[in-house]
Amino acid sequence: MRFSSLRAGQSALLAASGALTVFAFAPVRAFALMWLGLAVLFILTGRATTAKRAAWQGYVWGLGYFCANIYWIFISLHTFGGMPAWMAAGCVFLLAMYLALFPALGAWLGHRAGTTRFWRTAIALPSAFILSEWLRGWLFTGFPWASVGTSQLPMTPLAGFAPVLGVYGVGLVLAISVGLLAALPRKPAVWAGVLGAWLAGWGLWHVQWTHPVGAPVSVSLAQGAIPQDEKWAQEHYLDNLRIYLHLTRQAKGDIVILPETAIPSFLTDTPDxxxxxxxAAVEPRALVTGVPLTGKHKDEYYNSVMLLTDDKTPIYSKHHLVPFGEFVPVPALFGWMYHYLNMPLDGFTPGAAKQAPFVIGQTTRLAPNICYEDVYGREIINALPQATLLVNVSNLAWFDGSWAAWQQTQMSQARALETGRWMLRATNTGMTAIIDEKGQLIKVLPERQRGVLEGMAQNRAGETPYARWGDWMALALGGFLWLLAGFFGRKHQARTSQTIV
Incomplete structure (x- = not known):
């Protein structure tokens, strides 16, 4: 009875510590809670008697982590998608159950590699955890939402590692730091080593990896604040067009940007x-707007962004589509969901992986990304080094009343750090923002407030190490540390066995 109670208590502690990490991300940004959550995970899985037990502990921690960090999906499925509450909650929980497999895998791999408690807790588990997190962001198109490294950006000294190693590298430094302190909390040398790593991050933060190009440009970012239940309603169509026309006429910037599907109809169906x-409202300035496009073939259409004021009408079409929102993965298995969902557009066609930035004026090379594409650092760098400015256009009205917009804005801040580029965010309901190359929020328009965010943005050129190498350096370092833990752990075990004999 006492043993089962102990296990139940450990499971509750693991799930709770995983769930509390939601406050480490924006908007709360209590980043130290991520340290606490990882410490609980590494200490308990490090003490596990078997790799199987460690995997289960990692799974329980992951369930708490993902239920808390992706709860907002329920709003899109139930409130706006029309799915019954019990079914929407079940779908969110099923997704959390799938995502929890990755920290479980990390715990299992870490336990197998580190044959002594020190090497498990300090090195093997942290490095395997980050490797499994990268796998989560890649497998089956990936879902890298709430990567642990993002929680530290841009507030902590670890932000300096983002232009070099990316978010997974930031997460690796964080995880190893927590693992070392959890394994040997009373060793001054460990504290000195961790402090040295964080000071190195602080030093790297002051490195100028990219350089300004030309004078700053004035930008206007429109936020229509159109509720999701009105955005695609036929009776509100003309009103929605008028809202963005009015905002466009208000805009003063040389580059005016409207959000994702600001024009809520295919371009071919939009009145000339x-x-x-x-x-006419902006000429001779530039206007960028989100608009769905039809393709050359039947049932071919794109979620796109267009430079409307250019005679050549340059287009960017979304490459990384949202599963279940913009396409149905394995229709034979998941097609039933659409009997319960009120989705205005689905079955989009993905655009090319690499698309040329929009050429605006003499210096601006604007690289758009749409919706949650900005959570994929490895894909954002496809526009570099040509792009001098990044822009994300989104419609997050699907998740109104949640922290999803804040969380995604923090990921945009991570992309700005990784690329050394300013990131502009034009959204329907928030967070519309201007972010500099250090990931700092320069200006923000309050959520659900109709208006135009006016500001200046600096074009920048050059390549950060991350823009050149992507996630490979972080993966190589994580893999090396995992192997190193296995080597020295087994060496220590063999030496101990010989001593006993």
């Missing part, structure tokens, strides 16, 4: 007079 009014 409306497009003419939009152009």
């Amino acid at each position: 007079w409306y497009l003419d009014y939009l152009r």
Whole structure:
């Protein structure tokens, strides 16, 4: 009875410590809670008697972690998608159960590699955890939401590692730091080593990896604040067009940007007079807007961004589509969901992985990304080094009332750090923001407030190490540390066995 109670208590502690990490991310940004959550995970899995037990502990921690960090999906499925509450909650829990497999895998791999408690807790578990997190962001198109490294950006000294190793590298330094302190909390040398690593991050933060190009440009980012239940309603169509036309006429910037699907109809179905009014409102300045496009073939259409004021009408079409939102993975298995969902557009066609930035004026090379594409650091760098400015256009009204917009803005801050580029965010309901190359929020428009965010942005050129190498350096370092833990752990075990004999 006492043993089962102990296990139940450990499981509760693991799930709770995983769930508390939601406060480490924006908008709360209590980043130290991620240290606490990882410490609980590494200490308990490090003490596990078997790799199987460690995997189960990692799974329980992951369930708490993902249920807390992706709860907002329930809002899109139930409130706006029309799915019954019990079914929407079940779908979110099923997704959390799948995502929890990755920390479970990390715990299992870490326990197998580190044959002594020190090497397990300090090195093997932290490095395997980050490797499994990268796998989560890649497998089956990936879902890298709430990567542990993001929770530290841009507030902590670890932000300096982002332009070099990316978010997974930041997460690796964090995880190893926590693992070392958890394994040997009373060793001054360990504290000195961790402090040295964090001071190195602080030093790297002051390195200028990219350089300004030309004078700053004025930008206007429109936020229509159109509720999701009105955005695609036919009776509100003309009102929605008028809202963004009015905001465009208010805009003062040389580059005016409207959010994802600001025009809520295919371009071919949009009145010509409306497009003419939009152009007339800004010329000779530039206007970038989100608009769905039809393709050359039947059932081919794209979630796109267009430079409407350019005679050549350059287009960026979303490459990384949202599973279940923009396409159905394995329709034979998951097609039933659409009987319960009210989705205005689905079955999009993905755009090319690499697309040319928009050329605006003499210096600006604007690289758009749409919706949650900015959570994929490895894909954002496809626009570099040509792009001098990044822009994300989104419609997060699907998740109104949640922290999803804040969390995604923090990921945009991570992308700015990784690339050494300013990131502009134009969204329908928030967070519309201007972010500099250090990941700092320069200006933000309050959520659900209709208006235009006016500001300046600096074009930048050059390549950060991360822009050149992507995630490979962090993966190589994590893999090396995992192997190192296995080597020295087994060596120590063999030496101990010989001593006993």
